[in-house]
Amino acid sequence: MxxxxxxxxxxxxxxxxxxxxxxxxxxxxxxxxxxxxxxxxxxxxxxxxxxxxxxxxxxxxxxxxxxxxxxxxRKAGPDVSSIDQRTDFGDIRISLETIENLSLKSTSRVRGVKDLKARVTVNDAGLEILIRTIVDGEISIPHLTEEIQRSVKGHVEEVTGIPVASVSVYVANINHSPSFKSRVE
Incomplete structure (x- = not known):
């Protein structure tokens, strides 16, 4: 505004x-x-x-x-569109979009999820990742969301080396898979 x-x-x-x-x-x-x-x-x-x-x-x-x-x-605020890391060989900048894509990639490997969206924010404790998804109505939502959280946290930390403080999963809806009954004549 x-x-x-x-x-x-x-x-x-x-x-x-x-x-x-x-x-x-x-x-x-x-x-x-x-x-x-x-x-x-x-x-x-x-x-x-x-x-x-x-x-x-x-x-x-x-x-x-x-x-x-x-x-x-005035002094500009911190640039939160990327995360900067310093190594022995130089500086590394990883964009938040990259971390969002890594989160989406690891979530898409979990069976029963679709229509994924991710949002990443940075705080002092590490990354906060929010995954928004639609899930299959036949699978246990607590089990599925726990698997998503474990998968995203492990994958992002392994690939980027940045600690993940939390992974929140927002189940926007369930997907009713149509059940087809074969009809033999």
């Missing part, structure tokens, strides 16, 4: 700066005659509503400028 607001503010600020630049160019090239400028400025100084509006807009653009200054110099 903040990023959208910043984009809107940046658009408005750019628009106003563009309009002011065109006005300054017009004054510099004398496209606007001096008596016209004097008339506008004189009416501006005499009209209280115009001055109040200009003061409010000036304060608004000052606040927008302070916001953009803050955004440009």
């Amino acid at each position: 903040i990023k959208i607001l910043d984009r809107i503010l940046l658009f408005l600020c750019s628009l106003v700066i563009g309009i002011l630049s065109i006005g300054l160019l017009a004054l510099s090239f004398q496209w606007i005659k001096l008596p016209n400028v004097e008339t506008v400025l004189d009416s501006f100084y005499r009209d209280m509503i115009a001055r109040s509006t200009f003061i409010a807009l000036s304060i608004l653009f000052l606040l927008i400028s302070i916001r953009f200054l803050y955004v440009s110099v």
